[in-house]
Amino acid sequence: MAETLPTQRRAVSNKAKGRTDPALVRWSLIAIALAFLALFLILPLFAVISNALEKGLSVYWEAITAPDALSAIRLTLLTAAIVIPLNVVFGAAAAWAIARFDFSGKGLLTTLIDIPFSVSPVISGMIFVLLFGLQGLFGKWLAARDLKIVFAVPGIVLATIFVTFPFVARELIPMMQALGTEEEEAAITLGSSGWRMFFRITLPNIKWSLLYGVILCNARAMGEFGAVSVVSGHIRGLTNTMPLHIEILYNDYQFVPAFAVASLLALLAIVTLIAKSLVEWKFERQLAEADQLGSTEGKA
Amino acid sequence: MSIEARNISKSFGGFRALKNVSMKVPTGDLVALLGPSGSGKTTFLRIIAGLDFADTGTVLFDGVDTTDRRAKERAVGFVFQHYALFRHMTVFDNVAFGLTVKPRSVRPSKEQVRDKVNQLLKLVQLDWLATRYPSQLSGGQRQRVALARALAVEPRVLLLDEPFGSLDAKVRQELRRWLRRLHDEIHVTSIFVTHDQEEALEVADRVVVMNQGQVEQEGVPDEVYNHPVNAFVYDFLGNLNLFHGRVVDGKTHLVEPVTDGRPHAEAVESLIFVRPHLLHIERETNHGPQLPARVTHINCAGPVVKVDLVSPSGQEIHAQISHERFEELGLQKGDSVFVSPRDMTVFPDPQRVAR
Numbered sequence: 101m102a103e104t105l106p107t108q109r110r111a112v113s114n115k116a117k118g119r120t121d122p123a124l125v126r127w128s129l130i131a132i133a134l135a136f137l138a139l140f141l142i143l144p145l146f147a148v149i150s151n152a153l154e155k156g157l158s159v160y161w162e163a164i165t166a167p168d169a170l171s172a173i174r175l176t177l178l179t180a181a182i183v184i185p186l187n188v189v190f191g192a193a194a195a196w197a198i199a200r201f202d203f204s205g206k207g208l209l210t211t212l213i214d215i216p217f218s219v220s221p222v223i224s225g226m227i228f229v230l231l232f233g234l235q236g237l238f239g240k241w242l243a244a245r246d247l248k249i250v251f252a253v254p255g256i257v258l259a260t261i262f263v264t265f266p267f268v269a270r271e272l273i274p275m276m277q278a279l280g281t282e283e284e285e286a287a288i289t290l291g292s293s294g295w296r297m298f299f300r301i302t303l304p305n306i307k308w309s310l311l312y313g314v315i316l317c318n319a320r321a322m323g324e325f326g327a328v329s330v331v332s333g334h335i336r337g338l339t340n341t342m343p344l345h346i347e348i349l350y351n352d353y354q355f356v357p358a359f360a361v362a363s364l365l366a367l368l369a370i371v372t373l374i375a376k377s378l379v380e381w382k383f384e385r386q387l388a389e390a391d392q393l394g395s396t397e398g399k400a
Numbered sequence: 401m402s403i404e405a406r407n408i409s410k411s412f413g414g415f416r417a418l419k420n421v422s423m424k425v426p427t428g429d430l431v432a433l434l435g436p437s438g439s440g441k442t443t444f445l446r447i448i449a450g451l452d453f454a455d456t457g458t459v460l461f462d463g464v465d466t467t468d469r470r471a472k473e474r475a476v477g478f479v480f481q482h483y484a485l486f487r488h489m490t491v492f493d494n495v496a497f498g499l500t501v502k503p504r505s506v507r508p509s510k511e512q513v514r515d516k517v518n519q520l521l522k523l524v525q526l527d528w529l530a531t532r533y534p535s536q537l538s539g540g541q542r543q544r545v546a547l548a549r550a551l552a553v554e555p556r557v558l559l560l561d562e563p564f565g566s567l568d569a570k571v572r573q574e575l576r577r578w579l580r581r582l583h584d585e586i587h588v589t590s591i592f593v594t595h596d597q598e599e600a601l602e603v604a605d606r607v608v609v610m611n612q613g614q615v616e617q618e619g620v621p622d623e624v625y626n627h628p629v630n631a632f633v634y635d636f637l638g639n640l641n642l643f644h645g646r647v648v649d650g651k652t653h654l655v656e657p658v659t660d661g662r663p664h665a666e667a668v669e670s671l672i673f674v675r676p677h678l679l680h681i682e683r684e685t686n687h688g689p690q691l692p693a694r695v696t697h698i699n700c701a702g703p704v705v706k707v708d709l710v711s712p713s714g715q716e717i718h719a720q721i722s723h724e725r726f727e728e729l730g731l732q733k734g735d736s737v738f739v740s741p742r743d744m745t746v747f748p749d750p751q752r753v754a755r
Contacts, residue, residue, distance in 0.1 A: 292497070
């Protein structure tokens with residue numbers, strides 16, 4: 101025993117050494133990753149913010165409180181507020197169906213969910229113009245009833261839903277498949293109703309994937325340009341979302357206001373990331389606390 | 401509460417998991433469903449629980465048709481093979497779950513829930529772990545939490561799917577004795593599924609042996625073990641030696657399949673099953689059913705001496721004899737001896753009869 105221990109330790113350290121030996125490789129890999137991040141993420145972010153603040157805070161403030169900018173912000177938030185709940189419901193339902201049931205056409209449904217990822221956003225927008233535009237399939241019918249979808253808010257919402265609906269479902273499907281059905285069946289045998297089971301067992305188990313899906317969905321919903329650009333009509337103060345507003349400002353050579361609004365979008369990304377890390381950190385601490393509590397009580 | 405299943409059949413796609421299975425479980429019994437994997441025992445358990453539904457057949461609880469009732473309404477406690485504990489809840493909340501999801505009108509108060517949960521955790525000897533999460537427990541502890549959780553709703557029937565399947569040997573033995581004692585205390589009608597014959601024979605009041613979606617034999621452990629109705633049950637219930645035999649004029653002879661394989665005109669070709677502890681080892685021939693053999697290995701560690709032998713045709717034979725008998729014989733590796741069954745079970749040989 102006394103003899104085997106040092107050998108084992110040596111074996112372990114040798115193994116560790118073996119794994120870390122090519123220091124050159126390790127450091128160059130880290131350097132490449134960091135350089136890439138700096139070049140493609142941090143530098144642009146820095147550029148956006150420095151450009152936005154080039155002429156001082158008051159100009160910045162003016163730019164983001166201009167009536168057109170405010171209305172673009174409002175429309176973006178409204179779109180996200182409509183799109184995210186709908187996508188959560190759709191994503192959860194689709195993931196449930198795919199992960200829990202066997203039915204014919206399941207493969208087709210899984211493929212259909214991926215379509216927005218494989219189709220150019222511009223084409224996604226075109227679809228709605230072809231359907232609901234004046235010359236479109238339902239155009240005459242809508243015009244007769246004075247309903248406006250394309251070049252109005254409903255069109256923007258529809259196009260955004262279309263490009264964002266895979267996010268939640270795609271996060272949930274593998275998670276729910278991995279979780280399996282035993283916990284849910286246990287809840288049912290204990291007398292739980294289906295809804296109760298969903299809210300008390302399924303939802304807590306999938307909440308991190310769901311949250312992640314919502315964060316991705318939200319980022320895309322607020323940042324979507326192509327599809328929304330086609331259906332929006334670019335009416336200032338009415339059908340301009342933040343990305344469209346930024347483009348218009350930039351094309352008008354109004355660089356500071358353009359970057360000011362852009363910095364808001366960038367800020368949004370940072371805030372969602374921080375929020376995600378915070379909830380995760382809090383959850384882990386909660387687990388650790390319970391762990392300590394359990395072990396001290398166990399000794400007593 | 402008694403459970404009765406009548407003519408249950410169930411297919412998954414083209415695979416027939418259950419073929420016309422019927423069985424009765426009297427009130428308060430602890431019954432083992434024993435069978436190899438794929439024999440349909442878990443499917444049967446899930447149909448009793450209402451987690452799956454039979455294609456045809458009836459399930460009766462206390463004589464009342466329960467076939468179309470959903471799991472939620474059956475008041476069945478189900479313990480899953482991998483425990484299925486709610487991973488985001490503490491042990492306490494896991495056990496309390498069934499009480500807190502009761503309809504408002506019959507839901508116990510917070511204090512009642514707390515008392516009941518603490519009482520159950522004491523029963524399974526885990527009251528000191530109430531604040532832990534499932535991931536912080538050992539396998540045996542998880543199993544007992546799962547059991548406490550199932551018992552919290554005071555089920556009329558307790559169903560356990562491979563309850564000790566994923567535990568190591570030592571914990572397994574402790575836990576199954578504990579389950580037996582627990583059952584003697586609370587006397588709830590219970591069915592557990594297992595593929596371990598030792599477990600089934602030791603713990604259960606009655607054993608149901610299943611194979612390929614059918615019930616092969618049903619009875620008390622003693623009956624099933626000592627009087628197996630067919631070759632499958634005999635084989636499945638313990639170690640055995642398989643000999644080829646020939647019954648002539650009501651007398652059984654052991655024959656070597658290789659040296660004397662041709663069917664005899666007036667004889668019934670048969671398979672002879674002998675448990676290792678029922679094999680006698682002798683130095684001299686005794687003119688009974690007997691085979692010559694050579695000792696190849698002796699293992700004295702343990703309560704009995706395990707002797708491996710080989711017959712002239714190369715057939716391996718396993719025998720277990722007492723230490724006293726071993727010393728009396730003075731056996732050595734390489735010795736030539738005779739083996740004769742003290743007791744044997746004879747089944748007709750399906751292959752050789754068919755030919």
